[in-house]
Amino acid sequence: MIKITGLKVVLTYDLKILEDIVATRLNIEHSRIERISIAKRTVNARNKQDIYFDMTVVVCVSGDENEVISMNKDKFISKEIELNYTVPKDRKLKERPVVVGCGPAGMFAALILAQAGARPILLERGLDVDSRKRKVLKFWRTGILDTQTNVQFGEGGAGAFSDGKLKIGQKNPRKMKVLSELVQAGAPPEIMYLSKPHIGTDRLNETVKGIREQVIRLGGEVRFNATVKEILFKDAQVTGVRFEEEGNIAEVSTDNVVLAIGHSARDTFESLLNSGVYMEQKSFAVGVRVEHSQEMIDKIQYGDFAGRPELGAADYKMVVHLQNGRGVYTFCMCPGGTVVAATSEENGLTTNGMSEFARDGRNANTALLVTVEKEDFGSEHPLAGCAFQRRIEGAAFTAGGGGYKAPVQRLEDFLQKRKTTAFGDVLPTYLPGTEFAVLDSFLPEYITDSLRHGILEMGAWMPGFAYPDALLTGAETRSSSPVRITRGESLEAIGIKGLYPCGEGAGYSGGIISAAVDGVLCAEQILGS
Ligand SMILES: Cc1cc2nc3c(=O)[nH]c(=O)nc-3n(C[C@H](O)[C@H](O)[C@H](O)COP(=O)(O)OP(=O)(O)OC[C@H]3O[C@@H](n4cnc5c(N)ncnc54)[C@H](O)[C@@H]3O)c2cc1C
Incomplete structure (x- = not known):
């Protein structure tokens, strides 16, 4: 089979369009194409006036495929190497694993x-x-x-x-x-x-x-x-x-x-x-969940193409490295999703995110995390990282007022270090409910400081990210x-x-x-x- 990478394909493609593209690219008659399967499809939104799919396809042709490959002398056309997996044989284990x-x-x-x-x-x-x-x-x-x-x-x-x-x-x-x-x-x-x-x-x-x-x-x-x-x-x-x-x-x-x-x-x-x-001990990352309206994220990422069914709900991913040596990054983004209460322990609060397959919820959410190192745990004990998580989860539970309600703050209020008094146009999706609180009341200062710097830098990378009404819900502690x-x-x-x-x-x-x-x-x- 023949692999073709780097194909530019319109969002509204169908099999006929793919066949045309493949036949032209391979310089062969349509009739020689027996089967086309898509091996990779990526949205290319670098130019928001011209969003398309980058595609890799695998093609089965009649006749000598080696001849087709060598005839084309094109680095994007090659022989497909199949990635088959063979289950190992049982070596007759003495007992059931x-x-x-x-x-x-x-x-x-x-x-x-x-x-x-x-x-x-x-x-x-x-x-x-x-x-x-x-x-x-x-x-x-x-x-x-x-x-x-x-x-x-x-x-x-x-x-x-x-x-x-x-x-x-x-x-x-x-x-x-x-x-x-x-x-x-x-x-x-x-x-x-x-x-x-x-x-x-x-x-x-x-x-x-x-x-x-x-x-x-x-x-x-x-x-x-x-x-x-x-x-x-x-x-x-x-x-x-x-x-x-x-x-x-x-x-x-x-x-x-x-x-x-x-x-x-x-x-x-x-x-x-x-x-x-x-x-x-192992280092990990701690922070909050950020929520924006999905419509706004679609607009930022896809411009006039926003809302096109072929594209689905847009996502994003950002990383910044701060002068204080910490990294701030978005993680586990859930387009059209909800922020969820994800604790497994009483009187502790940790957030995460989820979406349905359709990703059709009103908000987009992502974790916004700051790296924490072993030195931050305050002890050499192998489980000091668990104790560190537990302390933050307990403080977040208290800040939410109990009952697993989550502390929440508007992004602008967080940047200006003031308590939120009313939601703007982004409403929280978290259940069983939220309580206005200052994130600094349950996160260490080096985390909130890093988050503030990170948000501003990310806002410069992705205009609209630092939207005043975006919501920050905490605490996100179980990143890894x-x-x-x-x-x-x-x-x-x-x-x-x-x-x-x-x-x-x-x-x-x-x-x-x-x-x-x-x-x-x-x-x-x-x-x-
Ligand atoms: C809300 C949420 C959203 C996430 N979203 C994504 C995502 O979109 N994409 C992604 O790639 N990752 C996501 N992750 C992370 C992903 O789920 C984990 O990386 C992955 O599940 C880890 O797999 P695992 O099998 O190692 O551990 P786990 O999935 O944590 O499974 C461990 C299992 O062991 C069981 N267990 C623990 N102790 C014992 C015991 N003593 N006896 C018996 N059973 C025990 C637990 O009940 C659990 O079922 C998400 C995580 C969460 C919480």
């Missing part, structure tokens, strides 16, 4: 193990995705939190209530495997080729179920409401897992455990540390893991054979795709490939 945590990392570790015939047992502290959804909606409506099943915990992991945006980067066989499994399980097919794909929280829920069903069909076991309390080991080799299931303590014996517990399992970090698992469960070359925890710290909580990935790929890698290690 156990996977802890049913987020992207755990799900994909379990899926590969199941596909290899290793019949994994997956233990998840929270509930299945449908029951979880009910619990989370209740929390957002009433402020009644379940500390075992919430936005961080439960089937699907931390990303289940998200925009489901997928950061792909350079494609490779493992990423293609993850994407194709997601599609097979119910994700939109275009995630295979869009440069910035997203699944949306609504479609993610169905997708997660599809993966669970496959694991079970292949002989795996998925147990909800099963919180791992202790990893058992003897002579530096894993021997089993002790867990609490519906109030009862149970044990399962195994010599391989994938530990994919995410960045919010503070109780599990603590028990692992107490039992001698080596972990270290505050610890690393250090692993060696074999991906096992230092000094413990058979224990595979995996995904975001282990400090080795960030985001849905990289966590899922890390799950694939850990499964491969267990299978000995």
Whole structure:
């Protein structure tokens, strides 16, 4: 097959238009084109008078394709190299492997193990995705939190209530495997080729179920409401897992455990540390959520093309490096989305963002984060980063007046260090509600100072970003893991054979795709490939 990169394609393209472009580009008759598939599609909005798609396509032609390639002598035309993934064979493990945590990392570790015939047992502290959804909606409506099943915990992991945006980067066989499994399980097919794909929280829920069903069909076991309390080991080799299931303590014996517990399992970090698992502090970032009207962001990004259905809701991404040595950056942008209450602990408040697949909500939101370093934690203890997060979350909870209402401030008021007294034309989407508060009351000064500088610089880059009525809601504390469960070359925890710290909580990935790929890698290690 032939790959053509760098095609400029109108927003209103159809197959006929693509065929014309491809035939002209390859200098061949239309009749020789047997199939065209899109390998990558990016919106090119550099010139707002002429917005189009940058496309890479893969073409199947009749006759000698090598001849077509060499005839063209064009660096944008080459032979397509297929990125196929082969599931490793089960090397006949003595015992069934156990996977802890049913987020992207755990799900994909379990899926590969199941596909290899290793019949994994997956233990998840929270509930299945449908029951979880009910619990989370209740929390957002009433402020009644379940500390075992919430936005961080439960089937699907931390990303289940998200925009489901997928950061792909350079494609490779493992990423293609993850994407194709997601599609097979119910994700939109275009995630295979869009440069910035997203699944949306609504479609993610169905997708997660599809993966669970496959694991079970292949002989795996998925147990909800099963919180791992202790990893058992003897002579530096894993021997089993002790867990609490519906109030009862149970044990399962195994010599391989994938530990994919995410960045919010503070109780599990603590028990692992107490039992001698080596972990270290890791820097992360803290800040707030910013909300603008989506209509305004569309206008800024797409000019007169704003609102075109082919473009969807616009996004943006910015990074600035301040003179004080800190970075300020936008993160996890949710076009047409809502700001969500994302805590897993009582009396703490942390925000995040999510969108439905349609991204048709009235507001755009993004995290606006400032980098924090280990020196900011105020202690050498490996879990000092968790304590640092907890302090800010507690202060934000108090600033919101309790009941998980979030402190909120208009952007202009934040810049001028005064309390907001009334909303402007941007209204908050956060539930169960907001309370006017000064962000400086719960964030350290070096963070609010950095945010102020960052906002002004970003406003210069993207005129309109520093819109006076934009809203800042806080605190955004769980941007990534505050610890690393250090692993060696074999991906096992230092000094413990058979224990595979995996995904975001282990400090080795960030985001849905990289966590899922890390799950694939850990499964491969267990299978000995
Ligand atoms: C609201 C929100 C929106 C997000 N949006 C995006 C996005 O759009 N795109 C993106 O790429 N990323 C997004 N992220 C980040 C993304 O969700 C994470 O990077 C990803 O889920 C990490 O995967 P993981 O499997 O390593 O951990 P997690 O997804 O956190 O999964 C860990 C799982 O382990 C379980 N667990 C923890 N402790 C135990 C225990 N002791 N016993 C049993 N089970 C346990 C938890 O309940 C959880 O289900 C978002 C996160 C949040 C919270």
